Amino acid sequence: MGYNWNWGVFLQPTSTGDDTYLGWMFYGFKVTIALSLSAWLIALALGAVVGVLRTVPNKWLSGFATAYVELFRNIPLLVQLFLWYFVMPELLPERMGDAFKQSNPFMQQFLASMVCLALFTSARVAEQVRSGINSLPPGQKNAGLAMGFTLAQTYRYVMLPMAVRLIVPPLTSEFLNIFKNSAVCSTIGLLELAAQGRQLVDYTAQPYESFIAVTLAYLVINIVVMFGMRWVEEHVRVPGYLGGK
Amino acid sequence: MHEFDWSSIPNSLPFLWDGMKISLQITVSAVIFGIVWGTLLALMRMSPIAPLSWFAAGYVNLFRAIPLVMVLLWFFLIVPHLLESIFGFPRGSDMRLGSAMAGFALFEAAYYSEIIRAGIQSVPKGQMGAASALGMTYGQAMRLVVLPQAFRNMVPLLLTQGIILFQDTSLVYVSALADFFGAAYKVGDRDGRLVELLLFAGAVYFVICFTASRIVRYYQHKLKTA
Numbered sequence A: 001m002g003y004n005w006n007w008g009v010f011l012q013p014t015s016t017g018d019d020t021y022l023g024w025m026f027y028g029f030k031v032t033i034a035l036s037l038s039a040w041l042i043a044l045a046l047g048a049v050v051g052v053l054r055t056v057p058n059k060w061l062s063g064f065a066t067a068y069v070e071l072f073r074n075i076p077l078l079v080q081l082f083l084w085y086f087v088m089p090e091l092l093p094e095r096m097g098d099a100f101k102q103s104n105p106f107m108q109q110f111l112a113s114m115v116c117l118a119l120f121t122s123a124r125v126a127e128q129v130r131s132g133i134n135s136l137p138p139g140q141k142n143a144g145l146a147m148g149f150t151l152a153q154t155y156r157y158v159m160l161p162m163a164v165r166l167i168v169p170p171l172t173s174e175f176l177n178i179f180k181n182s183a184v185c186s187t188i189g190l191l192e193l194a195a196q197g198r199q200l201v202d203y204t205a206q207p208y209e210s211f212i213a214v215t216l217a218y219l220v221i222n223i224v225v226m227f228g229m230r231w232v233e234e235h236v237r238v239p240g241y242l243g244g245k
Numbered sequence B: 001m002h003e004f005d006w007s008s009i010p011n012s013l014p015f016l017w018d019g020m021k022i023s024l025q026i027t028v029s030a031v032i033f034g035i036v037w038g039t040l041l042a043l044m045r046m047s048p049i050a051p052l053s054w055f056a057a058g059y060v061n062l063f064r065a066i067p068l069v070m071v072l073l074w075f076f077l078i079v080p081h082l083l084e085s086i087f088g089f090p091r092g093s094d095m096r097l098g099s100a101m102a103g104f105a106l107f108e109a110a111y112y113s114e115i116i117r118a119g120i121q122s123v124p125k126g127q128m129g130a131a132s133a134l135g136m137t138y139g140q141a142m143r144l145v146v147l148p149q150a151f152r153n154m155v156p157l158l159l160t161q162g163i164i165l166f167q168d169t170s171l172v173y174v175s176a177l178a179d180f181f182g183a184a185y186k187v188g189d190r191d192g193r194l195v196e197l198l199l200f201a202g203a204v205y206f207v208i209c210f211t212a213s214r215i216v217r218y219y220q221h222k223l224k225t226a
Helices: A007-011 A021-055 A059-073 A077-091 A094-102 A105-134 A138-146 A151-166 A168-188 A193-204 A207-236 B008-045 B050-065 B068-087 B096-121 B125-133 B138-175 B180-191 B194-225
Strands: none
Touching: A007 A021, A007 A207, A021 A059, A021 A105, A021 A168, A021 A193, A021 A207, A059 A105, A059 B194, A077 A094, A077 A105, A077 A168, A077 B138, A077 B180, A077 B194, A094 A105, A105 A151, A105 A168, A138 A151, A151 A168, A168 A193, A168 A207, A168 B068, A168 B138, A193 A207, A193 B068, A207 B050, A207 B068, B008 B050, B008 B096, B008 B138, B008 B180, B008 B194, B050 B096, B068 B096, B068 B138, B096 B138, B125 B138, B138 B180, B138 B194, B180 B194
């Protein structure tokens, strides 16, 4: 195909001169990790709350939780991201919107991306939490209530400790997804891994090297997360359940 | 507070509809090709011939580990190069739609193959045994006995994956291809009405996907009670 391979390109100084192209890649890698981890923590907390609300015997609370999940699951991630980045600052009260628009561009992009990924993922986490709670035998809840626990105590001491351990395997795949989904944030100009890869193409005209490097970086993230989560899974497995010890 | 002005939407409806047709075109072609190629991958993965099963496992795991955005960027880079150098297409001709369709189809096949593999494995082993006892070959047993039952159980999952795929088609934005979302963004950008157009696009996606997922759930319910 007449393509000139040049892997040395990564060690060349960038045209701005203060870094190498490898340095750009590494910077993007760090942004991807920081973005995904921070969004994941928010998604876990929000998803746990919404997932529990979906199962409580109160029409208003469970209705709200259902609407929340449906809203975030039925709009494409890219559209949600643009809504957070372009539309939300316009709809906020003027002072907050202006404060957002005057902050530095990286902060704007990072904040919008983090909120977007966190809420998008929280709806999926909520579904896993709900199905974990629903998979418990109904006798557990009844037994808790019969012992004189309040509903809140039954959740806190009986159902959630079980449900949380059961949903670790499906959460692994959501955790992997959030790293992959973070690549969408390159569309609003956030210089994460995928965006750095595209920037390298523009600056060096070596598209294959740069895309291969970015793809390998995502594979590495994927493998590390998978091994990490396998370790967690082994430690929280419920004895006697499918896949338990 | 923002002052809304929705007047640029009615006039641009034909342009938005053209975009929607591109979104649907990519979705439908990727669903059909994805299910066909996904079925082959699933059969390869379960085949006793080791190289076939390695290939399928490698393919599926590779595509599932890479972000869709990255896969699309790869296809927008490679497909035009390949067509130029192998089939002698004129340089610079617009192959973004073709590249997008190929990228989505090959990417989704990895996800479909996992759904289909689980579906095949959910058919009781006795069915295969009974078919062999009747003198059917492996191919006949798969085609006439196992796959029809597996697909019947899988329909809701395959359709749900189709809805996810429809949402994901918005990512062709990275190639500036004017699908429904790309068209909405262009109109909003042109008229300085990005807020209205983005809200409109979000609402349209929501109505379509919500309705579709309700229909799938209804069908799933009927399948269970049947």
